[in-house]
Amino acid sequence: MFLVRKLTARNPTGNVRFFCAPPSSTPSPNYNTTNNTTTTNNKLFVGGLSWGVDEKSLTEAFSSFGNVTEVRIIYDKDSGRSRGFGFVHFSTNNDARSAKDAMDGKAFLGRPLRISFALEKVRGGPVVVPRLSNVTDVSRRNN
DNA sequence: GATGAGCGG
Secondary structure: OOOOOOOOOOOOOOOOOOOOOOOOOOOOOOEOOOOOOEOOOOEEEEEOOOOOOOHHHHHHHHOOOOOEEEEEEEEOOOOOOEEEEEEEEEOOHHHHHHHHHHHOOOEEOOEEOEEEEOOOOOOOOOOOOOOOHHHHHHHHHOO
16 A cells, blocks of 8 residues: 655645745835935035036036035145045035936036035034943943 | 046035
């Protein structure tokens, strides 16, 4: 006598089904999931500048696409010349995005512009220091 | 006197 035991454990559809993690969208409001670039800020990083570009020329170049609140070109602290990149602040991120979409890759004073949304780096910004003394405070709060 | 991807005066 043979006890043939069917060990084929499969669902009614006949296909072995693997349960993976559901594709959850990354809930990060500060980052765009399509390109992993920040779109919430209205600060633009403008790179690829020519060596002789100053702030007023950039202001006149970007004021046509929105309200430019601040333009800052990073100069070298020693030689005083331009380091080839700067930052353009707009009043709203819609203007910043339209200006980036209009001026990115465009040539300006002989060099093509490399525009992208600026990082959250602010001089003297909110540097989060991990205070480990809070851990002891939490443990001591339990009395 | 120069340089050419990047993220700040």
